[in-house]
Amino acid sequence: MDELDQLVAAARSGGGWAFGRLWEQLAPSVAAYLRGRGVRDADDVTSEVFLAAFRGIGRFQGDGVAFRSWLFTIAHHKGVDVRRRPASREVLVDAVAAASSHGVGTDRARSAEDVAMEQIAGDRALRQLARLTDDQRAVLLLRVVADLSLAETAEVLGKPVGAVKALQHRALARLRADLGAVSPDPGGAMGRVT
8 A cells, every 4th residue: 555545545534634645745736737738727726626526535435546537537527617618718828828937037936836837848848738639638638747547547538548549649649740759759758658
C-alpha cells in the first residue's frame, strides 16, 4: 500500500487531514489539466473539483489509482461544464498567455499551478496544444499531466480504449508535424502509447 492508497483510505474514514494531503499532492495536476483544457479560472474550478470529491469520498470505493482516475473524471466534467457556459468560451491561447505572464521576469511568488504549467512544456508547446481538437488535447493532458493509463483516460472521457489510442496517435502526429519533428521520441512521455 503506497502513500496515496493510505491517504485515500484515511480520507474515506473521515480524516480531513488526509484529504488536505490529497489536495496538496493532486491539485497542481488538476489545475494544470484544467488550464490546458482552456479553463480560464482553473484555480476556482480545481476547488470545485476537490469540493465535489470531498462530498463524495464516503461513497468512493477503490485505491489511490482509482481515486486519481475518479478525481480527473470530476475535473473533466467540471471543465466541460465551464466551457459550455456562454461567458467562458475563451480561447486556450488566452490561458497560455496568462500562464506565460506568470513566468520569467515577474517578482510575485509563483504558485504550484504555475510551476505545473511550466512542467508541461514551454509557451510554444502550449500554443500547439491549442491547435488540437478538444478530445485530442484532453487525451494528451490526461496521459501526460495526470499520468493516467490508457484505460483510466478512456474511463474519464467515456470512450473506448481504442478511440483514446487513436486520439493520442493523431494528436502526437499533429504535434510532431506542427513542431517540425522528423522522428518520434520513443522514450519521451508523450511518445508512450501503453
